[in-house]
Amino acid sequence: MDLRQRFARGEIDAFETLVRQFQGNIYAWIVRIVRDPSIAEDLTVETLWRVYRARHHFRPDGNFGAWARRIATNLAIDYLRRKRPEETLLAEPAGMSQPDRVLQRETRQKIQLAFRRLPAKLQVPAMLALVEERSYEEIADALGTSVGAVKHRVFRAVRLLRERLTKLGVRPE
Amino acid sequence: MKEYDDREIREALKQSFPPSNPELGRDLWLAVLRKLDARPAPVPWYDWALLGLSAGVLVFFPRLVLVFAYHL
Numbered sequence: 001m002d003l004r005q006r007f008a009r010g011e012i013d014a015f016e017t018l019v020r021q022f023q024g025n026i027y028a029w030i031v032r033i034v035r036d037p038s039i040a041e042d043l044t045v046e047t048l049w050r051v052y053r054a055r056h057h058f059r060p061d062g063n064f065g066a067w068a069r070r071i072a073t074n075l076a077i078d079y080l081r082r083k084r085p086e087e088t089l090l091a092e093p094a095g096m097s098q099p100d101r102v103l104q105r106e107t108r109q110k111i112q113l114a115f116r117r118l119p120a121k122l123q124v125p126a127m128l129a130l131v132e133e134r135s136y137e138e139i140a141d142a143l144g145t146s147v148g149a150v151k152h153r154v155f156r157a158v159r160l161l162r163e164r165l166t167k168l169g170v171r172p173e
Numbered sequence: 174m175k176e177y178d179d180r181e182i183r184e185a186l187k188q189s190f191p192p193s194n195p196e197l198g199r200d201l202w203l204a205v206l207r208k209l210d211a212r213p214a215p216v217p218w219y220d221w222a223l224l225g226l227s228a229g230v231l232v233f234f235p236r237l238v239l240v241f242a243y244h245l
Contacts, residue, residue: 020202031194048205108189158179161177
């Protein structure tokens with residue numbers, strides 16, 4: 001019997017094989033959204049737990065990776081909704097503490113904060129499209145929506161971010 | 174005041190969110206298994222009380238089933 005069919009029937013061995021096969025992809029997708037490895041690991045475990053609990057809804061002829069990614073994306077959106085933007089600020093990576101020619105540390109933090117204050121539904125497609133350069137089709141699939149809706153959300157995110165950065169007095173160099 | 178254009182917004186975001194390492198550092202299977210084995214959250218007492226109350230009402234006033242059915 002096919003691995004996905006065995007998983008849908010609740011066979012734990014089949015699920016283990018699928019976890020080992022897909023955990024890296026799910027983690028990589030989530031960390032691109034939340035930008036924190038430890039949070040991304042927790043959300044990956046939560047995703048895989050939900051995947052198993054929802055196995056009855058999985059069609060064995062369907063795409064397991066895409067289905068799991070959609071669950072992961074929804075969890076990441078929920079995480080960003082719950083989290084205060086200040087708590088998601090990234091630490092300066094090593095070697096970046098010196099004044100940067102393009103953007104100063106303070107400016108980067110203001111931009112991060114302004115971005116994290118956008119609605120989670122806008123943040124996620126904007127992060128994936130603008131920073132991670134993922135295709136609109138891939139993002140639409142992960143969000144369970146249309147390419148047009150993704151483009152619209154990215155457009156709204158950029159417009160809102162521009163307004164907020166202008167209000168904060170953050171200008172391009 | 175000069176505003177960011179789309180290209181500048183994209184560049185500013187890329188510099189504000191440095192690339193994250195997409196490599197998973199460890200196998201998560203055991204963590205998933207532990208979570209699956211964890212006992213489900215216990216049903217709170219007030220849910221049991223509500224269930225008991227509803228069952229009691231239906232036992233003593235069986236005709237109320239019709240009222241419930243009408244409103245469902």
